[in-house]
Amino acid sequence: xxxxxxxxxxxxxxxxxxxxxxxxxxxxxxxxxxxxxxxxxxxxxxxxxxxxxxxxxxxxxxxxxxxxxxxxxxxxxxxxxxxxxxxxxxxxxxxxxxxxxxxxxxxxxxxxxxxxxxxxxxxxxxxxxxxxxxxxxxxxxxxxxxxxxxxxxxxxxxxxxxxxxxxxxxxxxxxx
Numbered sequence: 754x755x756x757x758x759x760x761x762x763x764x765x766x767x768x769x770x771x772x773x774x775x776x777x778x779x780x781x782x783x784x785x786x787x788x789x790x791x792x793x794x795x796x797x798x799x800x801x802x803x804x805x806x807x808x809x810x811x812x813x814x815x816x817x818x819x820x821x822x823x824x825x826x827x828x829x830x831x832x833x834x835x836x837x838x839x840x841x842x843x844x845x846x847x848x849x850x851x852x853x854x855x856x857x858x859x860x861x862x863x864x865x866x867x868x869x870x871x872x873x874x875x876x877x878x879x880x881x882x883x884x885x886x887x888x889x890x891x892x893x894x895x896x897x898x899x900x901x902x903x904x905x906x907x908x909x910x911x912x913x914x915x916x917x918x919x920x921x922x923x924x925x926x927x928x929x
Contacts, residue, residue, distance in 0.1 A: 835866070
């Protein structure tokens with residue numbers, strides 16, 4: 754029997770065998786540890802990228818929402834002037850309807866209404882509609898179909914689908 758550590762017949766020593774499990778153990782552990790570290794860093798990077806994408810998406814949504822409703826306070830201040838102009842035009846005497854100055858006021862009212870519509874401002878529908886407390890504020894009840902709006906006392910407005918000012922209304926109380 755030939756012992757690996759004993760010289761061979763020709764007198765040259767044979768090198769010890771390379772046992773993969775013993776000699777490669779430190780190297781294999783380092784590779785496993787390195788692979789584990791790479792996986793951890795890859796996962797961390799993926800989470801960071803997802804967080805960044807979510808942050809960008811949220812930022813864009815917040816920016817769009819801000820732009821959409823940034824003018825709400827300004828519009829609330831302008832609405833009384835628009836309402837007064839509407840009332841003035843509604844009560845314009847017949848003999849003044851052909852007056853150039855009155856036509857200019859009517860044109861101004863029309864332009865202002867169109868400009869507000871471009872900003873997303875719309876009137877809340879009232880008369881004949883079912884009462885919805887999200888959009889309507891009841892001031893008076895009177896004879897008529899229960900919870901159906903019978904008169905618009907003060908118009909309400911939406912800006913981009915959100916209530917800017919609730920409509921003040923008179924609703925039916927169920928009596929005839």
